[in-house]
Amino acid sequence: MSDDAIRTRGLTKRFRTGQVAVDGIDLAVPRGAVYGFLGPNGSGKTTTIRMLLGLVAPTAGQVHLLGEPMPQAAARVLPRVGALVEGPAFQPYLSGRANLVRLDAVDASADPRTSRARIDGALDRVGLGAAADKRYRQYSLGMKQRLGLAAALLRPRDLLVLDEPTNGLDPQGTREVRHLVRELSDAGTTVLVSSHLLAEIEQVCTHVGIMGHGRLLLQGTRAELTARRGARVVLRVPAADADAAVAELRRLGLTDAAGERPAADGTVTVTAALADDDGTQVDGAGAPDGGAHGAGPRPQDVAAALVRAGVGLLALDVRRPSLEQVFVELTGEGFDVAR
Structure with a gap:
């Protein structure tokens, strides 16, 4: 004790x-x-x-x-x-x-x-x-x-x-x-x-x-x-490179990679989960090809692979779930707590 x-x-x-x-x-x-x-x-x-x-x-x-x-x-x-x-x-x-x-x-x-x-x-x-x-x-x-x-x-x-x-x-x-x-x-x-x-x-x-x-x-x-729900990588790329970015992310093992609709400025936001199937955070060393033993790529590996693939990477961000998202996931309720 x-x-x-x-x-x-x-x-x-x-x-x-x-x-x-x-x-x-x-x-x-x-x-x-x-x-x-x-x-x-x-x-x-x-x-x-x-x-x-x-x-x-x-x-x-x-x-x-x-x-x-x-x-x-x-x-x-x-x-x-x-x-x-x-x-x-x-x-x-x-x-x-x-x-x-x-x-x-x-x-x-x-x-x-x-x-x-x-x-x-x-x-x-x-x-x-x-x-x-x-x-x-x-x-x-x-x-x-x-x-x-x-x-x-x-x-x-x-x-x-x-x-x-x-x-x-x-x-x-x-x-x-x-x-x-x-x-x-x-x-x-x-x-x-x-x-x-x-x-x-x-x-x-x-x-x-x-x-x-x-x-x-x-x-x-x-x-x-x-970290229990893992992180997501969020990219901004030219609309013309969106399909190539999604394909490269999936090649890296980020199978849920998907692009949103093009924005007014001609760019597309592409997201993918940086997590194993069990939802645990993946931030260890991972090879650019997805790595072995279920390990996923690190954000820097993702950026390097996209550049090598000729994707015009305009921005890359890693977003983790907030405490409020975890709370809502567990309780199914909005955050109005106390007694």
């Missing part, structure tokens, strides 16, 4: 109605990773997060946080874990600072002598220093979300669990959260973050897990997930 900040085995949550919210998932979040936890509404993400933190008892399965079993080791583990789950809840008639003072006071492992410095530091870190003495009920949604982040950051954390951390934030606030996550990760904190903002996940996450109907459909590094 030492290599993972979070690991589950067969984690399951079944409600009394018979509904299975989480169905035997094996989650693996490496230490130091920024793990993007994605899934459509109702996919079981927040239920999973609540089980990880001991807020909900699992029906079956095991949970280890920071190498220790939960909830048995909760008293030792949770002081090392910061969390923002399903939006923050604070006393509405107290100021942001006063709310944090109350939270800090109930943390038996916190040093009361450094309380003021830690609270001020957390408020400044999330951009609430100037509004620290304003009543919580007067906070905007974005400010409330920032205060929840401040509460999670009152102490240095080995693990940070964030459920929709950018909810209600404007673009500037979203960028600040993104930078904060990177800063924490660079300092060695493992971060698990769920978000409906795909662009944010793609920019900050090193690993991704995709949930659907209570099951973990896929997990791995971001590069592994987007």
Whole structure:
């Protein structure tokens, strides 16, 4: 368990109605990773997060946080874990600072002598220093979300669990959260973050897990997930050379090569998949004639072969599937995730 900040085995949550919210998932979040936890509404993400933190008892399965079993080791583990789950809840008639003072006071492992410095530091870190003495009920949604982040950051954390951390934030606030996550990760904190903002996940996450109907459909590094469908080579050639380009690509073993209709400028776009039949990425050494043992040509091999064949190659690009394409492929749904 030492290599993972979070690991589950067969984690399951079944409600009394018979509904299975989480169905035997094996989650693996490496230490130091920024793990993007994605899934459509109702996919079981927040239920999973609540089980990880001991807020909900699992029906079956095991949970280890920071190498220790939960909830048995909760008293030792949770002081090392910061969390923002399903939006923050604070006393509405107290100021942001006063709310944090109350939270800090109930943390038996916190040093009361450094309380003021830690609270001020957390408020400044999330951009609430100037509004620290304003009543919580007067906070905007974005400010409330920032205060929840401040509460999670009152102490240095080995693990940070964030459920929709950018909810209600404007673009500037979203960028600040993104930078904060990177800063924490660079300092060695493992971060698990769920978000409906795909662009944010793609920019900050090193690993991704995709949930659907209570099951973990896929997990791995971001590069592994987007490479699973392989890359495509996209060429632009003169219309007169389109047939020759397609023929040469097929000779190289790119059997799905095809050209589109000529554009107004007299050029044609030709595409082909740079992948084996099983969908694995082909970026190893491949001979210009297609190579042996199922290996495909590299992009530079494609360009060289086309030039040798006399094709007027105007442009060559290699496009890999986006995380959104992988998500839609797995879930059949648009990207509107969170809970």
